[in-house]
Amino acid sequence: MATFTDVAALIPTLCGQLVDGGDADCARASMMRMTDADVVKVLEETAFLARQLEQIQTAAAGVIAVRSTRDRGHSGLSASRGHRSAASLIQDVTGSTKADANRVVRVGEALLDDALLHDEADAAGDISQGGQSCDGLPVATPWHQPLRDALRDSRVTSAQFDAIKRGLGDPPQIGADAVPASGADMAADALAQAEEVTRAAWSQAAEHLVGEAAQRTVEELWQAARTVRDLLDPEGAEARFLARFENRSFRTFRGPDGQKRASIVLEDEGDLFLETMMAAALRPRRGGPRFVDSDEKEQAASLVDDPRTNDQLAYDLIMDVMRAGALADAESVFGARQPGVRLVQVVDADGRGAPVAHTEDHLVSMPGVVAEQHICDSGFVPVTVDACGNPLDVGREQRLFTPKQRIALAIRDGGCRWRGCDRPASYGEAHHIDEWDRDQGRTDIDRGILLCRYHHMTLHHGGWRITRQGQSDFVLHHTSGETFAMRPRTALRYAWGGIDPPPKRFRPAA
Template structure:
């Protein structure tokens, strides 16, 4: 009597992939129109988390595939090349996927957070890199504390702030002076390497335009960005009536990239030839915040108004050569407050607000300081408000109109004195999280 062979059941993970495919088959692309805006937003956020969870599974399966050696056995130069040949055609992206999967293998808590949809792929990459770069003498307990801290920070900070935070993550277990020295040494090394890698290219397209690209150190890029965004900020559109084609180029619906391009062209048009190297020096105005210890000993890093961290040596050098405005704390105070007779915030007050707020203070807004207006948050100036630092917040034009039109409430947080906002009819106070060391 012959016995029929028992068919092997598919692995649960294979079944799960089939279920995902089946669910997507039942989701017509044109089925979203007509849904309530709140439902669309919630669905978009959930799909973003689903995408992160799928990305975690994709990295796990590609890592396991790479370990089998199938790529070389089948004649492919790498697992990434094999996958790119099967779907997508982007070998660089496939190789990057596998490299990130290997980094996440050394940060299991981060990979688990990605698999749960608690963080996104870009956040996971920053955290995994930070964990991999921890000093050799880091204990497993300290490593876990650092990883858990950054996972918690990911929900509050922008990618730039999370990256900056990750570079100082050793402050979880090292004394502050030692952390400052470690960070300053790392920044000095990074800055030297950035100068060595700097490059610039430009070609004439023959149609009246030129295009190009560059790689420059981050601090100098912040200077360039600060100047361009100050020129191209929407609140200055009325100043461009003299610009050729202003009626179209400075339209309210102009794409951000095009607006910055026009700002860059206008910046080049106003370069002071008499102050170029050999006759002075040239630099966009930024603020740098450092404390009195930095002036005395020069070992602690400083922070630009953009949030970029720089070494103490670069801060001193830039303050001497460029349009850098130092804000020294625990030193002599500047006259920042003015009474009711003055309506507009002074230049000095504005600089102090930029340093404190870092840009628009409305929750989740990423507009830079150059795009913002100083707002009297306690009461309107016409109703008797004083023009003082305590009464000022930076807010971009869009959110400035939002709080006036919809009666948002504003307060200064009792713990650290940073602005917080409450929507009409809500009891929850929210704030814009920008990390500062």
Template structure:
């Protein structure tokens, strides 16, 4: 399989779901041929309209299949397998659809596709009434999107879940009656009724309702809820807004053409990534605008054997547990201070070794890599981290020939996705894809690096 358009790994046609798909394709070809040969001429006006409506109902039911595809892709971490940050990004790349459309489909699948519990038991969709209406063909993707966006505005802490469920039933009925434009009016009225203070906020009411909660989950992720005052929200939006703007990436098609690929991340994911980048900046030593510094101190205790064998984990000062992989991820941009303790926990020796690239080394990396060196990534150097090609813990040196710039996403995910980096004979970083991406594992050099030298690289393909 190739991202951005290419061959797909063949699957045996004896698989029942593929047989069904092939049969549906055959029937669709037969229907198309019948219509094109004048089959509609045998219908009167009422019959033609009935056929049209029935066909639209068939079209409306199609996303039900995709909802399960999206769910299974998420549970298998298919996006991660192809080193994509999200299922929506994978969808945009492989199906060659606009980023906004991919985000809409992913959002609909999350709300209407149901799920599976930790015990493997099926779970009902988050929006059961809307899901049932789409399954029956009464509502289309556009109506689904209008209703989901409206419910998302009020399905938060502080609102009655019973009222939200009743609102879903009401709006689903409207969706089966009205087109997207008129439906939007109905949704807006429902939101205004449920949240009358939303359009004319009262400062005292805002202050009383303000809260911010953040909770660690068992899988290592974090969940939270918040309601900000107008001033706090405006400040946060001003900080995150510029960083959350959609990015346009340059990708290479199967034919070798360079085309612009819109940012497939939906707005909530872009805001999340912007917040993380702000945190990265604030954690660096010095001011938040100095990107070449060292992060603030994060103290984790871990024994040397666990660190070297990459097993077990460490403990933070707050008592939380981090896997060794997570500790190494934190150490990727931090000074490492080895300490030798006696059996009672007293410090016997304390050393300090250079782990972070110097400012001059970082500037040299910027001049060479021009930003994230991962093929096709357009992240500028200001938002990149310094990566040891041979891990420092494995004896890798903090030298230019062992360093490259990577954005936070690729720095934290490339190894798990099977990619490796090395320097070619011209001392430029090149990336070797895993076999499931390219069975020949042809090395790739990012085009920005090649363009900086005003030459084509004979040793590797460009991306």
């Protein structure tokens, strides 16, 4: 078994600074003497090494899962060691959580090539030919092959792999009745072609999301993948929406200490309304935008100074809303930024709304009929955009961005555009990339960008600046010479049709 020193030798920046037999305390002492740049480099090197080890661990988990299938009964690997499942065995060996063990099993199974699975089954006597399906035909390349390649190349972690694959889900099955019935052979060919086109669309979506993995959190990747799936499969989007609605529930129970507790399963609209209600009330505590109005500033300051925790404030807020109901004084509870779910729906030149809309905050997909329902209830704000979501007609030449311009920025950016930030649009502040005084900058939408309060402050005080050539991506620059492209979110590129080439999905002939 490798010693701590052996492992440390694999980290170039740390290698040579530890004596034989050195331990974690020795490593910490060495790093305390390092420069900031070297400490960050050690972290980067260990993260790279961890990803390599993770691949080996994931591969082992996949093989264990294959050898522990239910049909092998008590002779299966996990059962033979006294465990009900592969995840249980992995959790016992690694000391991980149940959720992490289940994730590594899912990823491990998805990583195994179908040919290897058949070879394993062949070795177990389950099938007669390895690398082929039961009918002797070659096994097709799976749609998630780009995810496999990215994990093997260390471009994504297993958590990112799992988030993208679960969010996209498997491509929908195309029934024989979805193709023209013009002869059995032709129908079979059309069905095979339709399945191939659909699988290619999912594979392309996986590639696009892999490209965003370095800049997005795991949670963001899952949400983006789910939204992209709904945009590719609008027919199934409504069915999934209704299924989540049917799963809604609320129950109360007493814990071991006798105190009443509650458990709630939220459907999509309830989830969004609750989140926006909490955000509107607690935004100053969560790092929301700075306020210009003196009354808002005073209210925000009092909330920041409130001795209650965020969880206690959230509880008191829910109880206030429940008590007051329709008579609640919304302005005194939420201030000027009252809660509400804003939906974004693409409308074509003929006025037809897209079958799938998305929320301004968090980019959660919703069936188009939900957007139409909201239009009947609260109206809409029209914003004209190009194929990349760049607003075209919302006004210019103001010192400050107008409310309508801010809506347009939220629609285009979907939240803070800073690399790796997941703050939603409602937490954004509009930044002029051309300074008003220094550069004689104009308040044009194409020269503005949404940043959360923290990253807006970081930009102005940390030696950063943002540039943009025409309608291309914004670019973040640091005085050290580092540059980062501030790419639009993948879900928005799908919504605006800004993917080149555009993804295709088979649709039944009329």
